[in-house]
Amino acid sequence: MTLAMRAAHPLPPASWPGAVDDLIATGAHVFPTLLDNQAAADLLARIKAQRAFDHSLFLTEAEFDADPQYRGVNPRPGRNLLEAFDADLAFVERAPQITQALTEVLGEGYQIMDRKVVCGVPARAVPSWLKARIEGAPVNxxxxxxxxxxxDVTYFYGIDFHQDIIDYKDRDADFLTLYIYLHPVTAADAPLFLLEGSHALGxxxxxxALERTTPTTWRYADRVCAAIPVTQRVLTGPAGYAAMWHPFTLHGTQPDAADHERISLRYLIARKPGVKAGIDAVNAAINGPLRLETTRMDLAADGSAAIKGNVVRGA
Ligand SMILES: O=C(O)CCC(=O)C(=O)O
Structure with missing residues (x-):
């Protein structure tokens, strides 16, 4: 960070606890205290009672080919499984460690932009015709x-390292992702792989552009002039594990290698327009673009994958 960049933004007060400091240093904050794991287990049971996370989720190949739709296939208002579980989300949304950290980073009156269930689909549930089609694609x-x-749920079979600003072209980094595990997540359950420090390039x-340097480090380049070393952190943990990250922090998942699905909650939470908050100090520490017109170059005009290649699968 340059002095000029720093001077344009408020310095954090000395009393700011961990979240802002962690976001400046690593681009992420893993909550040291777990959320109520019984509440997480209860919500998980209610979600599983509504849905079989197996092959019955999928269209047949012929049904898919009759009318391929690549866009508008994620949860949206009116089609979001979490809408039925508003009261069950208090263990997240009212947890003191969450509200305190969000207020530190995003200020008073922060707003939930999106909240949804994310499923890491286990290999056994993905039809073989589909596995063949998506093999090697970056975003599954x-x-x-x-x-x-x-x-009404987002289903992944792994996704390569990406920034969450990818879905928000021409938007400032005025939001965070909050991610919660509803059951224990081990290395076999498609845990999040996070590249600490990667937010710093903007x-x-x-x-x-990522090149592996050691089993746990990467060289990350911005394709213009800068390259930095970043450290891979695999987020494994018990039910109630919570982490949040900056929209420029690279993260991804490998396909779910377990015989069961991984179910998580994913929130996007934004500062209220005009409010000054810790995110200003986090953004002031970034040496790179703070918004982008072109956030991705992997899709064809219809939204289908136009390229192959997946770095996180080799992590
Ligand atoms: O849950 C996953 O497998 C990937 C989630 C993710 O990276 C995202 O939603 O941005």
Missing amino acids: NLGAYVKPEYR ATTFPH
Whole structure:
């Protein structure tokens, strides 16, 4: 960070506890205290009572080919499984460690932009015709192949390292992602792989220029002039594990290698317009673009994958 950049933004007060400091240093904050794991287990049981996370989720190949739809296949208002579980989300949304950290980073009156269930689909549930089609693709969001009535959840079979600003071209980094595990997540359950320090290059276009340097470190380049070393952190943990990250922090998942699905909650939470908050100090520490017109270059005009290649699978 340059002095000029720093001077344009408020310095954090000395009393700011961990979240802002962690976001400046690493681009992420893993909550040291777990959320109520019984509440997480209860919500998980209610979600599983509504849905079989198996092959019955998917269209047949012929059904898919009759009318391929690659866009508009994620949850949206009116088609979001979490809408039925508003009261069950208090263990997240009212947890003191969450509200305190969000207020530190995003200020008073922060707003939930999006909240949804994310499923890491286990290999055994993905039809073989579909596995063959998506092999080697960078973004395996399976929404296009799921029956329309089940598109109230986002289904992944792994996704390469990406920034969450990818879905928000021309938007400032005024939001965070909050991610919660509803059951224990081990290395076999498609845990999040996070590249600590990667936010520091600012917004860059997907797919990202990454070269592995050691089993746990990468060289990350912005394709213009800068390259930095970043450290891989695999987020494994018990039910109630919570982490949040900056929209420029690279993260991804491998396909779910377990015989069961991984179910998580994913929130996007934004500062209220005009409010000054810790995110200003986090953004002031970034040496790179703070918004992008082109956030991705991997899709064809219809939204289908136009390239192959997936770095996180080799992590
Ligand atoms: O849950 C996953 O497998 C990937 C989630 C993710 O990276 C995202 O939603 O941005």
